[in-house]
Amino acid sequence: MNYAVFIWSAYGATAVALGGLVLLSFVARRRVRRELSARGLDRPREQRAGTSR
Amino acid sequence: MPSLHFLANPARFRRFCARVLPALSVVTALAVAVGLYWALVIAPPDYQQGETVRIMFIHVPSATIAMGGYVLLAVLGGSLLVWRHPLAALMARATAPVGATFTAVGLITGSLWGRPMWGTWWVWDARLTSFLLLFFLYLGHIALSRAYDDADRGDRAAAILALVGAINVPIIKFSVDWWNTLHQPASIMRLGGPSIHPTLLYPLLWMMATFALLFVLLVLLRTDTEIDRRRLEAAELAA
Amino acid sequence: MTAGAALFLRDLRLVLRRPGDVVVVLAFFVVATTLFPLGIGPEQNLLARIAGGVLWSAALFAALLSLERLFASDHEDGALDLLLLAPGALELAVLAKCAAHWIVTGLPLAVLAPLLGVAFGLDGRSLAAVALTLLVGTPTLSLIGGLAAALTLGARKSGALLALLALPLCVPTLIFGTGAIEAVATGEGFTVHIAILAALALMAVATLPWAMAAALRQAGE
Numbered sequence: 001m002n003y004a005v006f007i008w009s010a011y012g013a014t015a016v017a018l019g020g021l022v023l024l025s026f027v028a029r030r031r032v033r034r035e036l037s038a039r040g041l042d043r044p045r046e047q048r049a050g051t052s053r
Numbered sequence: 054m055p056s057l058h059f060l061a062n063p064a065r066f067r068r069f070c071a072r073v074l075p076a077l078s079v080v081t082a083l084a085v086a087v088g089l090y091w092a093l094v095i096a097p098p099d100y101q102q103g104e105t106v107r108i109m110f111i112h113v114p115s116a117t118i119a120m121g122g123y124v125l126l127a128v129l130g131g132s133l134l135v136w137r138h139p140l141a142a143l144m145a146r147a148t149a150p151v152g153a154t155f156t157a158v159g160l161i162t163g164s165l166w167g168r169p170m171w172g173t174w175w176v177w178d179a180r181l182t183s184f185l186l187l188f189f190l191y192l193g194h195i196a197l198s199r200a201y202d203d204a205d206r207g208d209r210a211a212a213i214l215a216l217v218g219a220i221n222v223p224i225i226k227f228s229v230d231w232w233n234t235l236h237q238p239a240s241i242m243r244l245g246g247p248s249i250h251p252t253l254l255y256p257l258l259w260m261m262a263t264f265a266l267l268f269v270l271l272v273l274l275r276t277d278t279e280i281d282r283r284r285l286e287a288a289e290l291a292a
Numbered sequence: 293m294t295a296g297a298a299l300f301l302r303d304l305r306l307v308l309r310r311p312g313d314v315v316v317v318l319a320f321f322v323v324a325t326t327l328f329p330l331g332i333g334p335e336q337n338l339l340a341r342i343a344g345g346v347l348w349s350a351a352l353f354a355a356l357l358s359l360e361r362l363f364a365s366d367h368e369d370g371a372l373d374l375l376l377l378a379p380g381a382l383e384l385a386v387l388a389k390c391a392a393h394w395i396v397t398g399l400p401l402a403v404l405a406p407l408l409g410v411a412f413g414l415d416g417r418s419l420a421a422v423a424l425t426l427l428v429g430t431p432t433l434s435l436i437g438g439l440a441a442a443l444t445l446g447a448r449k450s451g452a453l454l455a456l457l458a459l460p461l462c463v464p465t466l467i468f469g470t471g472a473i474e475a476v477a478t479g480e481g482f483t484v485h486i487a488i489l490a491a492l493a494l495m496a497v498a499t500l501p502w503a504m505a506a507a508l509r510q511a512g513e
Contacts, residue, residue, distance in 0.1 A: 003105045006168060007107050007165075010111060011111060017154050017161075018154065021154045022271060025278070028278055029281070035285055036284065036288075041288055193453075193456050193457045196453055200450075200453055206511075209510050213443060224464075
């Protein structure tokens, strides 16, 4: 029996699943951060004095 | 406990993440690289299972982390309901998809290991069935926490689910002891020490640590994002 | 009369005031069960072997059908808020509600199932096993379903979500219920299975009312 197919499938599926999750998580974080800074909310409150709330 | 309360403050947690995440990412990447090389190249084939034993190096860690992840969900759920820990809800939201993914990986790698080794993709024994249930419990947690417009309600409902479903984790752990299962009995955490040969045990332990690092990285990363997301939602409500 | 008994009788009266709801659930059970011999064919050996699983699964789905309304009607007309403010233990009220639900779903299913089991060619002992396992196992299903109903009260897509939450939690009961029926068919004793079903029911009674009460309090906020 060709075991290699099973082994590579297992490692491949794991890489896709976990690697994909890591990637998606970083991308989502970047997206939310971009959205926050677009609204000028990424600075601490004291520095936002004068901007509209 | 002072250390937990230190991190309970969302602002402090975010500063903690900002400091820790870059280094943690690098360390995790290195651990993965070393672990893969060790598991695929250095470790010898098993005298009984041949090369397929290499699947063990990803199946066992992912299944272990999957169970630990649900324990974390239950602890977070309890913290939320009892102490109204502000970060608990956000961390639970962040953790559930991670745990679900590790469970899926455990199911898939287990299936791919089972076919060449024991001749079957799947069997409805106690261990596999209860592990599959774990996957559904994760899915339920994910769906329930997002089923309400009021995020608080969703978080707290999911917290109750996490606590009720926690009984499944000891069932998974001890199922191979209580029932005759196709899945093999414990070979690491047993009285008398591990029964695996060191040349296979050490890469396995390394991969366990690597998967644990990966889990921590993902949970911290996603919790950080959830905090930001809540701030975004609060701002949208105020606008 | 104790508070719990009063609540139980009230819930029972409410459900029996609309017998159509109960009949629909039982009718679904009958229809779903009879689909299998129609779909699979009349081979007696095969039917007898799958009978336990079919009857139990159909009973589970039938019980789930009626759960969405368990707390919803009280939630809608404000009776739930009154219940949350009431001085008595909410856990007791919840237990009474689940008991009333069981009387009109689990109990009739346990009675109906052996009659359907005849159509699957089960022998007398197996039929008795079907009735007994459902009798002991369906209270657990009512409690788990009640928890799922309380958790999903007012949620989006609550019907599907209720099933998603309840079904995994019901699996152990399902496994031992069908296992008991199989054990009888092969001649081994089923006392162990019945004992475990009873243990599951006791665990459910001992823990789930508190979880349900917590969930309902969240719904009331």
